[in-house]
Amino acid sequence: MKPEVTMIAAMTENGVIGSENGGIPWSLPRDKEHFRTRTRKRWLLVGRTTYLEMSGWFEDRTPIVLTHNRKFQPEAKGHRVVNSVPEAIALAEANGARELVVCGGSAVYHAALPFADRLIVTKISFDGEVIAPVLFPEFHSNKKWRLTERERWNSDANNAFKAELLTFQKRPNNGDENPQIS
Numbered sequence: 001m002k003p004e005v006t007m008i009a010a011m012t013e014n015g016v017i018g019s020e021n022g023g024i025p026w027s028l029p030r031d032k033e034h035f036r037t038r039t040r041k042r043w044l045l046v047g048r049t050t051y052l053e054m055s056g057w058f059e060d061r062t063p064i065v066l067t068h069n070r071k072f073q074p075e076a077k078g079h080r081v082v083n084s085v086p087e088a089i090a091l092a093e094a095n096g097a098r099e100l101v102v103c104g105g106s107a108v109y110h111a112a113l114p115f116a117d118r119l120i121v122t123k124i125s126f127d128g129e130v131i132a133p134v135l136f137p138e139f140h141s142n143k144k145w146r147l148t149e150r151e152r153w154n155s156d157a158n159n160a161f162k163a164e165l166l167t168f169q170k171r172p173n174n175g176d177e178n179p180q181i182s
């Protein structure tokens, strides 16, 4: 059976997911914990840049690295390498994975969105707009997604920003209705 494809990302209200020079321009421990929990024991799809950025982090998970470079050597024996998103889905399926979790970065989110069944999005509220060129693909306006879960996180002593944890499911008919959130 084909694995469900879930994309997981944290972003600002205007879709920024990363800094111009790499890395993520905020720290939100609650979201890190959510990401750790939601990816544990899963097959993950990560772009080569994000994979190298997260070096040493993948214990208890099976990362599949997306790259055009057929000779790319991953850092650990169980880590896999593919050259396309369909190849990653087929590899996860061949290994009996029920879910493939797409963990970014921007290029990989863009490549994987047409294959995604579910989006898990942490929307982080800042006082001002964050401007950076590393973006999540536009998805609210394409009418394909239905908001199914919404959890509000307040700021606290450990988490400087308010956020919302949103889950969207792809509409079975690819959506003729208006999306429920904009």
Ligand SMILES: NC(=O)c1ccc[n+]([C@@H]2O[C@H](COP(=O)([O-])OP(=O)(O)OC[C@H]3O[C@@H](n4cnc5c(N)ncnc54)[C@H](OP(=O)(O)O)[C@@H]3O)[C@@H](O)[C@H]2O)c1
Residues within 6 Å of the ligand: 008, 009, 010, 011, 016, 017, 018, 019, 021, 022, 023, 024, 046, 047, 048, 049, 050, 051, 053, 066, 067, 068, 069, 082, 083, 084, 085, 103, 104, 105, 106, 107, 108, 109, 111, 134
């Ligand atoms: N906020 C979040 O939730 C989140 C999550 C993850 C990452 N990020 C941030 O995102 C940024 C990195 O994003 P990015 O777009 O620069 O890099 P990326 O998506 O992590 O990796 C890009 C690389 O992946 C490979 N790739 C991408 N699409 C491909 C395709 N269709 N076929 C084959 N290979 C493909 C290419 O590798 P080759 O060049 O080797 O061919 C490309 O250079 C960082 O700032 C990171 O911190 C944020």
